[in-house]
Amino acid sequence: MKIKIYYEDTDAGGVVYHTNYLKYCERARSELFFSRGLMPLGEDGSGFVVRSLKCDFLTPARLGDVLEVTTEISDTKRVSIRLKQSIYRCDIKIFEMDITLVFVKNSKPSKIPQKFLKIFDTL
Amino acid sequence: MKIKIYYEDTDAGGVVYHTNYLKYCERARSELFFSRGLMPLGEDGSGFVVRSLKCDFLTPARLGDVLEVTTEISDTKRVSIRLKQSIYRCDIKIFEMDITLVFVKNSKPSKIPQKFLKIFDTL
Amino acid sequence: MKIKIYYEDTDAGGVVYHTNYLKYCERARSELFFSRGLMPLGEDGSGFVVRSLKCDFLTPARLGDVLEVTTEISDTKRVSIRLKQSIYRCDIKIFEMDITLVFVKNSKPSKIPQKFLKIFDTL
Amino acid sequence: MKIKIYYEDTDAGGVVYHTNYLKYCERARSELFFSRGLMPLGEDGSGFVVRSLKCDFLTPARLGDVLEVTTEISDTKRVSIRLKQSIYRCDIKIFEMDITLVFVKNSKPSKIPQKFLKIFDTL
Numbered sequence: 257m258k259i260k261i262y263y264e265d266t267d268a269g270g271v272v273y274h275t276n277y278l279k280y281c282e283r284a285r286s287e288l289f290f291s292r293g294l295m296p297l298g299e300d301g302s303g304f305v306v307r308s309l310k311c312d313f314l315t316p317a318r319l320g321d322v323l324e325v326t327t328e329i330s331d332t333k334r335v336s337i338r339l340k341q342s343i344y345r346c347d348i349k350i351f352e353m354d355i356t357l358v359f360v361k362n363s364k365p366s367k368i369p370q371k372f373l374k375i376f377d378t379l
Numbered sequence: 380m381k382i383k384i385y386y387e388d389t390d391a392g393g394v395v396y397h398t399n400y401l402k403y404c405e406r407a408r409s410e411l412f413f414s415r416g417l418m419p420l421g422e423d424g425s426g427f428v429v430r431s432l433k434c435d436f437l438t439p440a441r442l443g444d445v446l447e448v449t450t451e452i453s454d455t456k457r458v459s460i461r462l463k464q465s466i467y468r469c470d471i472k473i474f475e476m477d478i479t480l481v482f483v484k485n486s487k488p489s490k491i492p493q494k495f496l497k498i499f500d501t502l
Numbered sequence: 503m504k505i506k507i508y509y510e511d512t513d514a515g516g517v518v519y520h521t522n523y524l525k526y527c528e529r530a531r532s533e534l535f536f537s538r539g540l541m542p543l544g545e546d547g548s549g550f551v552v553r554s555l556k557c558d559f560l561t562p563a564r565l566g567d568v569l570e571v572t573t574e575i576s577d578t579k580r581v582s583i584r585l586k587q588s589i590y591r592c593d594i595k596i597f598e599m600d601i602t603l604v605f606v607k608n609s610k611p612s613k614i615p616q617k618f619l620k621i622f623d624t625l
Numbered sequence: 626m627k628i629k630i631y632y633e634d635t636d637a638g639g640v641v642y643h644t645n646y647l648k649y650c651e652r653a654r655s656e657l658f659f660s661r662g663l664m665p666l667g668e669d670g671s672g673f674v675v676r677s678l679k680c681d682f683l684t685p686a687r688l689g690d691v692l693e694v695t696t697e698i699s700d701t702k703r704v705s706i707r708l709k710q711s712i713y714r715c716d717i718k719i720f721e722m723d724i725t726l727v728f729v730k731n732s733k734p735s736k737i738p739q740k741f742l743k744i745f746d747t748l
Contacts, residue, residue: 260536262529263543264398266391268442268666273387274651274675275644282643283508290506290566297509297565297637306643310679319391319543320536383659385652386666391543397528397552398521405520406631413629413689420514420632420688429520433556442666443659510644512637514688519633565637 257284259323259343271316277351278311281341284325285357288375302361304372307336311353321345329379330354335365337376380407382446382466394439400474401434404464407448408480411498425484427495430459434476444468452502453477458488460499503530505569505589517562523597524557527587530571531603534621548607550618553582557599567591575625576600581611583622626653628692628712640685646720647680650710653694654726657744671730673741676705680722690714698748699723704734706745 259280267273285304289296297303317323324344331338336358343351359368382403390396408427412419420426440446447467454461459481466474482491505526513519531550535542543549563569570590577584582604589597605614628649636642654673658665666672686692693713700707705727712720728737 260529260533262525262532263390263392264396264525264528267386268389268391268393269386269672269674270391270670271674275387275647278644278647279508279510282510283506286508286566287506295566301639303638305638305640305685306682308679308681310677312677313675316674320532320541383652383656385648385655387648387651392549392551393547394551398524401521401524402631402633405633406629409631409689410629418689424516426515428515428517428562429559431556431558433554435554436552439551443655443664509636509638510642513632514635514637514639515632516637521633 257287257325259283259325261317261319261321261323263319266319271318274313277313277317277343278309278353280323280325280343281327281353281355284327284341285339288327288379292375294371294375298361300361302359302366304337304357305360307356307358309353309355311351313351315348315350317343317345317350323350327379329376332368332373332376334367335359337368339379380410380448382406382448384440384442384444384446386442389442394441397436400436400440400466401432401476403446403448403466404450404476404478407450407464408462411450411502415498417494417498421484423484425482425489427460427480428483430479430481432476432478434474436474438471438473440466440468440473446473450502452499455491455496455499457490458482460491462502503533503571505529505571507563507565507567507569509565512565517564520559523559523563523589524555524599526569526571526589527573527599527601530573530587531585534573534625538621540617540621544607546607548605548612550583550603551606553602553604555599555601557597559597561594561596563589563591563596569596573625575622578614578619578622580613581605583614585625626656626694628652628694630686630688630690630692632688635688640687643682646682646686646712647678647722649692649694649712650696650722650724653696653710654708657696657748661744663740663744667730669730671728671735673706673726674729676725676727678722678724680720682720684717684719686712686714686719692719696748698745701737701742701745703736704728706737708748
């Protein structure tokens with residue numbers, strides 16, 4: 257998934273505001289669902305929520321840069337998954353994240369539906 | 380209502396990203412509700428939505444600035460209200476907006492509840 | 503220019519937060535520069551700033567929607583331009599904006615460089 | 626430092642969008658500088674950048690919530706510091722983060738100035 261850096265993404269330091277890298281990774285996760293005709297949010301309010309994450313900011317991105325986000329599955333459990341997402345600019349890794357998502361229904365952890373598991377199996 | 384300018388508010392031009400002035404005005408509108416123990420969003424999904432706005436960016440704000448937002452009522456109708464909001468930095472007006480909000484219930488314009496009208500009467 | 507709606511774009515009302523439509527228009531303006539190998543921001547800190555705008559929110563966008571932004575030139579002056587930008591979802595106009603941008607150098611209005619005028623001539 | 630949750634902070638899931646907790650922590654860090662009459666960004670482009678972080682999202686915040694951010698120093702080195710930041714709602718911890726910041730000058734890690742070290746000594 258490609259991301260273009262616009263003004264809205266930068267801050268007064270002239271580079272991308274740090275939390276935006278996390279947004280780009282979320283866009284890439286949502287795109288996994290959209291590209292299969294699915295919505296990441298269920299009608300009944302169920303969906304994945306971020307439980308924890310760990311990330312490294314390797315080098316900053318700037319206005320006009322084109323970035324690419326990759327997503328790999330690290331682990332799948334009954335109610336949660338762990339992903340490794342990386343952001344590249346021209347084949348140079350500039351950001352790396354390990355993220356754990358929990359599937360939640362009625363505000364409680366719940367078994368990940370089969371149709372979602374299938375998505376992650378292909379990563 | 381006071382607003383402090385943080386990194387997240389600025390862009391690569393070193394000043395506040397233009398849409399953020401509109402956010403500060405929305406915070407001030409929400410605060411009108413919160414300060415009276417009300418939520419701007421009803422349990423049934425009813426609430427005010429922005430229908431139109433017109434604004435002037437008079438002078439830019441920068442990192443660390445403290446801004447003040449004022450809100451005046453311009454007009455009240457059955458299903459909509461028109462507000463005039465201004466943003467000041469040390470008594471100098473830096474932004475001005477005329478905004479029309481429509482009260483919506485089940486995705487349709489609906490009569491503004493009495494408890495909300497009371498709020499605007501005090502402006 | 504196409505825009506996909508992600509979680510980050512929506513608010514608790516379930517629809518796109520109102521200032522985000524203005525962001526999508528800014529992305530489309532920046533893309534005019536990028537697509538010609540230019541940056542919207544000069545090395546010397548010169549660039550276009552938003553002076554005023556007027557917009558109508560016709561119908562809300564939701565998670566997963568794909569929007570299209572169009573940009574037309576309304577007027578070109580020595581130091582400023584006026585654009586009309588519209589956002590469509592499947593050929594239905596959902597947002598419309600008239601925006602005036604001023605070219606600024608050393609914090610002062612300045613003559614728009616020829617290379618930028620050429621861009622707007624093609625709209 | 627107190628944070629009020631507005632519409633702009635929430636997403637279609639009805640709760641605070643995950644990256645916003647990181648923004649609140651950044652506001653609290655900036656406030657450490659502002660409250661001492663300092664800017665977090667030097668005239669010469671020097672300043673702290675985020676190098677890495679690790680965080681846990683314990684329970685979600687919602688529209689109208691009032692949150693409190695606390696900041697403690699974990700470690701101080703020549704060019705970097707490590708902080709522990711927590712977010713509370715009514716004495717219940719809802720978010721926790723370990724973050725490492727590097728002081729950068731001319732895009733290179735650089736010795737943290739004495740005036741900044743003094744700030745962290747008081748935490």
